[in-house]
Structure formats: C-alpha cells, structure tokens
Amino acid sequence: MVGVRKNRLRVVGIFIFVMAFILGQGVIFQGFAAKKPYKIGGIFAITGGASFLGEPEKNTARMIEEMVNARGGIYGHPLKLIIEDTAGDETKAVNAVKKLIYRDHVLAIIGPSRSGTTMAVIPIVEKKGVLLVSCAAAEAIVSPVKKWVFKTPQKDSDAVRRIYEYMNKKGISRIAIITGTTGFGDQGRKKLKELAPDYGITIVADETYSPKDTDMTAQLTRIKATDAQAVVNWSIVPAQSIVPKNMRQLKMNIPLFQSHGFGNIKYVELAGEAAEGIIFPAGRLLAVDTLPDTNPQKDVLSFYKEEYEKRFKESVSTFGGHAWDALWLVVNALEETGPRPEAMRENIEYTKEFVGTGGIFNFSPEDHSGLTKEAFEMLTVKGGKFVVLGED
Amino acid sequence: MSFFSQLLQYVFTGVAVGAIYGMVALGFNIIYNATGIINLAQGEFVMLGGMVMISLTTGLKVPMILGFFISVGIVTLIGAVIERGAIHPLKNPSVMTLIIITVAASILLKGGAMFIWGKQTYTLPAFSSSTKPISFGEASLNPQTIWILGIMAASMIVLAIFFNFTMTGKAMRACAANKLAASLVGVNVKLMVLLSFALSAAIGAVAGIIITPVALMDYDRGTMLAIKGFATAVLGGLGSNIGAVIAGFIIGLMESLGAGFISSSYKDAIALLVLLFVLFIRPGGIMGTTGEEKFKK
C-alpha cells in the first residue's frame, strides 16, 4: 500500500493518458465527411428488449436508401443513412440524437422505435430545430403538437375506438383488459380506460404483465372469475402471444381482442392454434393479400411486402412499415424543397394524401400524426393468417 | 369460478413457474458448490439450450429426443469453453472480479446468440402430442408443466446419484467443502471447476428446452432468468439443491398468489419482499447454514 501511495502521481498520469487517448480517438474519427450526400439519421432500438421493433425498421430504412441511390439519388445527391442503436434506452437515445445532430449534421432524423426514447429526445430536436419523424406510437409524441416532431404509426386512441365500435356492434359491454408494462401497453391501458365510458363499456378487470413474464394464467384466472364478455390484450412484446395460449389452457371461450402491437405474423406463429379468431385493428399491410385491388394502398403495400420479404427472408411487420412511411416522407420533402430543414418541415406539415403503409396521411399544423381511425382495418386470424374481418 | 378452483389454479401456475426458477437455481448451485462463484451467465445457458433445440428440431428437423441430447451436449461444451477461456486463466481472483467476468461472458453469449438467431422470438412444439389441458374441476394444468416437473425431478435424482455415489461427484463435493483439503487428498480441483461449469450448463440447457414450449425464447431472455434463478438459489440457501427447489416453488407461488389475490402489477415485488423478509430472519436462506458460511468467508 505504501508503494501505491508513493506513486499516486504516476497513477494519475496514466489515468489522464488513458482519458486523453480515448477522447482523442473520438476526435480523429469526427473528421470524415463524404462529398455531397444528403445525410439522414435513423435511430432505432436495434438491440435490447425492443429489438423486434428496431430490426425491421433498420432493414426497411436501409432498403429505401438502396432504392433511392439505385435510381440516382436525390437530384444526383446520394442518400446517406446514418443509423444508430438506442438499445431501447433513453440515455443512449439522447446520446445518439446528439451525435447525429452535432457530429454528423444530419438533415432529419427518423425514429426512435419506442415511445419512451422518443419523448426523451424531443427536447433536443426542438431546441436545435431538427426534423424528427418518430416510428413510435404514443399520442403524447404529437399531442400537444411540437413544431419539429411528427410520427407515422397510427394513434392508440383510434385503435381503441375501432375495437370499441366493433364491440358495440356485437353487443359486448363488459370487458377485461390485460396490458404489458411497457410504454406501449401503458398508453393503451390509459386510452382503453379513458374511452370506455364513451362507448358504454365497463372494464371489469384490469391486469398487467411484464414483458419478460412467461405465464399469465394467474391474471387470466382473475379475469375468468369476472363476468367479462371479452378480453383486450394490449401489448407490443412477444410475450403477448402467451395470453391466447393461456386462455386456451384455462378454457376461456370469450373473444380475445389485441392491439395493433400484434402486427407481426410471428406472434401468430408463437401462439399457434390459440391465435385463431383473435380480432385486432391494424394497418392494411398485414392483410394485403386479402385486400381488393381498388384499395388505394394496395400497390404500396404489396410492393413493400414483396421487396422486404425478398431482401430479408423474413415476414414483413407493421413496425418496419412505420419506418417506410417516415423515411419516404423525409425523402419526398427533400426532393421537393432541397436540403433546407425548415422548408422540409413545412413540406411534411402540409403533406396531403400521402399513401403509406400505415394509411393515407394528411398532415396539418394542428395534426402531426396525419392518420385517422380509417387507417385501421379490423383483422382476424384464420388458418394461421391475417385476414380482413368482414362486415358481418 | 369458485374460490377453491381459483386457488387451485393459482397453485398450478405457481408450481409451473416455480419449477422453471428451481431448474435455473440448480445450475447456480452446481457452480457455486465447486467454486464459490455466482455465475451470472447461467441464464444464457438456459437461453442457448432453448435456441439450439429450436434450430435443431424446427430448422434441421432432428427428432425431438435426439435433438434434446445434442442441444444439451452443445451447451455443455459451451459451458466448458467459458470456463477454460474466462475462469481458468485467473490466478486468485476476487469475488467481484469473478462476478464481472461472468457478466462479460453473459454479454458475449447474448451477443453471439443475437447474431446467430436474430432478434425474433421462437417457440417449440409441446412435448406431448395432445396439447389438451388437464382439468381438475374448473382449474386446469398445461401438460407441458407435467413434463417440466418430471424432468426436474429426474434431474434432481441424477444429480443426487452423481454427487453421492460416484467418485467424481464426491470429489466435487469435497472441493465444495474445502478446496485445499480436497487437493491434498489428490482431487484435481481445476478439473472439478471445469466439470461444474459443464454440468451446470447442461442443467441450464435442459431447463431452456423444457420451458420454451410454454415460455417462448429469444436471445435477450437470459438476464431475467439469471436474476430469478439467483434469487431462488439465495432464498433456498446457496449450494442446497433441495433448498433451490423449495425456494423455486415459494417464489412461483408468491408471484401467482400475489397476482391472483393482491395485484398483478406488484406480483414480482411481493415475491421479492418475501425473499428480503426471509433473508433478514435467516441470513443464509431457507436451507443455508449461516454459522458455517461466516467461518468460511
């Protein structure tokens, strides 16, 4: 110990050397810039607990980058996408956005994937005046309207409205809700409770499960003990697929509704036979095959689905679709106005009739989400596939 | 649903969940007994077991039983490699160093799994051809739970035979009791450490395979399983296999009864409060011998 104390100065010397080395490296890396590409940032939860969102979003964004550059870029300027991982973590997202803004000097940012990370980065983009088109669902992102922030996923409240309208039609008035304890589940739970009285619906049980839970029979047993006529399972994590399985095990025969967070055919595969008959609102992407040719979204949807599945050898999900819509909005704005952030922002704000995967977008200064409840279609699972629920 | 059948259902749920925790805790114990290490990469062994099995049976169409043994074999090998690569090179490491090393190993395994299997969640078909739940009045039990309980019991018996009736097993127990003394009577302590990692990886893999049909599996699952397993092992008393199984059921039951009668939002907190409460009364866990623990450290 004596020797150590004697040489503390040297320890400090090493300490400062190590620091300087690490920091210095960062500065050297800072220097590279291409000739004249248009730089767009993408921040997604590529790893971590929400990677099932970030992965298809990243893939989709890369795919669009290739497409744009294959056709000669934007008036000759190549599109350069700089993608950063948030790991679904707020602190990492804050750092990533700062990197994109202050080091890479991007023109606009798409993402983040999660509502929480989006809320965390909003103050930064608002302060600096950088266009952000989020791929996260929570309505708080765009309400109240923030000057520089837009989002492409459909609204939670519209999904709730579609479910409640359907329930009204079927004479269901007493329901149980079971939600995941993530930002998505939490927002859905709020909206489900808030809108229930408007539709004359009573929530008789309110249960939650955490994203890594492996068994929900306890919660479902509680629900079974009530007189609920239907269950709404609102979550975005894969664990939601356990709910239908457990309901089957408990022989609960009441209908199961899910949220638009069910928008991945993988979730149906995970739930197996138990998924049959699940009803949920979603963008039309999932049931594009059963869509009539007259539907204005049909072309975009089948094109995206085909390209994505060809390239990445995995089934398309609505999550990747959110990135598709976000990036095309930015690219279109860039094409029409050139690389001027304020003009691009205004361009998106006045975009009308933009046909995306999530619906037909009509933005305005009062509405930075651009979608109505018509963006949703009620879908059901039949034979392991998503099909449009007929008006019966 | 009557109160009684509700209660029965909660018990079933608790037992099903608790069996999983118990299995993971067994893996913790094996390494702890031989080395005094808490291997925080234990959850990754469970994850790998499930994932390898998925690739073999649904990807390569290997029959279930054969796939089971191959998966366990592969993960056992990974466990051994981890020991040789990360634990073996150390000379007199501190407990903290060992904990951080297992954290690093877990990050590497998780990262590797992310590259191999991607970020999707997978499942396995149930072991029984009939997936019809077994009914007890209004309560019902998933047939896979019977498999989990059965395989857990079988693993317990195999472990008990191994530790009590084989030379190697006895040697491992000798290491646990006193490393120096064991090496003096000719036990190859380093080899026993290697064996303990291999064995606990195998137990982890078995756990991973049997829970995947009900719990699903993805590359990111290990950490949560490790934390639950660690809690279970500590509650049961580190090193005690019987303790681990009992503690698994206690935590499982606390969670399901907590979710059923108090609040599903706080079910995990309820189980953890019980754990804290037990630790404050019995600082060595349910089956732990606190006096001995004090002198050993």
Place this chain on the structure above:
Amino acid sequence: MGKKNLYALAALTGFIVVLPLVIGNPYYLGIFIFWGIYSLITIGLSLLIGYTGQISLGHAAFFGIGAYTSGILSTRFGLSPWIGMIAAIFLAAGLAFVIGAPALKLKGHYLAMATLAFGEIIYIVFNQWISLTGGPSGFGGIPAFSIGNFSLESDFSYYYFVWGIVLFVFLASINLIHSRVGRALRSIHGSEVAARCMGVNTSGYKLKIFVFSGALGGLAGSLYVHFVTFVSPGTFSVMFSIVLLTMVAVGGMTNIWGAITGTAILTILPEYLRAFQDYDILIYGAVLLGIMIFLPEGLVLGVFNIMRKKIILREVEEEKLKLKKSR
C-alpha cells in the same frame, strides 16, 4: 490529505476545466456530463466495495429515487430544482438507511441478492405507481437548474456545474479515506472480525458509507433528470446496477481514482463502438472480459503495476550498467 493527492487532484481539475475548451461539441459534452453524473455513483460504490468490502447490486435504485424525487417535485409541485435536489439526496439517503440497516448484516452473495431485490422492488414501483411516476411511459418537461436568472440549460454550463460537484465530492471522499473513518473502513475490508476486536464499530461504519453512497446516487439522479428533462423506469433497471458495478471493477475497486476511470471508459466506450454497428455488443463484452482477465485489479492499478515493473527492471539494468562501468 497527502501532498501527492493534492497534485493529482489539481491535474484532474485542470484536465476537466480544459476539456470543453478543446472539445466543444455538445455531443461529446453530453457524454462527459454523463461521465460526471455516473462518477458520483461509482465514487460512492467504490467507497462501499473498495473500502468496506460490501457489495451492492441495487444502486440504480438510489439513482432512480433521486431522479424521480427531483423530477416530480419540480414538475408536479412546481418547486425549484434545487429543492428537488436536496429532497433527492435526503430521500435516497433515508432509503439507504432503511434497507442498509438490516441488509448489511448479510454476507457476500446474500447481500448482493438483498440489494438486487431492493433495486428490483423500487424499479417495479416506478413502473406501477402510475399516478405519481407516470408509469412505464415516464414523464417529461422537467426544468433545468438555474442560478438566479442564469439557466444551466446549455451543455457547456451544465458540464462545469456537474463537474464542479463531482470534484467537490471527490475531494471530500479523499479526505474521508485519509481520516480516522477511512482507516477504520480499511480495517473492515482487511478483516471485519479483527477490526471489531480492536473496538471498531464495524456495522456502524458500513451503514454510514452505505447511506453516503445512497445519497450520492440520489444526487446523481437529480443531476441526471434535470439534464435529460425526461424520466422513465427503464434507466434504473437492475442492468444499470450491474453496469455501475462493472465501472467500479474495470477501473479498480480499491481506489476511487479507479471509479472515475472505469466510469469514463464504460461511458465513452459504447459511444465509441457505435461505428461498429451490431458488433458493438461483442466488442464490448470482449473488452470487458479482457480487462478482467488480464488486469483483475482494475485498469488504474493494473497499468500502474505493469509500469512499475518496467521501471524497476530499468533501474536494475541501470544498476548493472553502473556496476560494469565501475569495474
């Protein structure tokens, strides 16, 4: 406090003061701010681990308590962030006392589990007490600190604010180590039984340090929340407790210089690895494993020991040369 420590601290202070003048980019400043904030927690943890030999897997909870207390008081109750900060420190310290008093009687892995369970319970409360914490979605709109009319909103001013506090805490901690308390602490690390026999109130000291480190966690949480201006539970999960522990271990747990170094490395490394895209997780794991295998006493002491060996070797060589010449 020794003269050498004073020089060392002066060098560190100089480094910290000059840093933003060289690298003014808000992105880097932001990372340095996180480095400072996390350093507060790891200094406390390092005192706990390195000087009393106790482990904690629950320090993310104190960080979270600080963040939520300060955040909630300054938004929902409209109080000044300064009041929030003081409340954060006291609430975190109080909780540390409540959990520490029974938990510190436990040994080794049992203590690790008890603190982990505590952290997990607090994390669940953040998630579920929705009316107060905003639940899993969290809440935003948290104001920044200001001194009089001067807002500490910019990265530049906040950097100096945070690091001013860190250096003060660092100085206080060095003083603590070199006081009577510090000697008592080291005796606990050496042998608790022996210390107790010598009349050192071991459990009292352990608890005091635990409470002190909890308070530092609370302070860090408050600084975090008024910087990011948004808070949600994810930041305070068990994983973060493990990251904090890793920071202390990487730097070297027997030395608070190690805490500040390890924190720097594990805060800056992931940002640095962004260039490697998906491979970052593998590189991160490999670096961590490498450090722990080859420098198990931590980076600061490890590198130092290697250098010392070299210096000794060189001195031996010189002696030999001298001997030859004289012959």
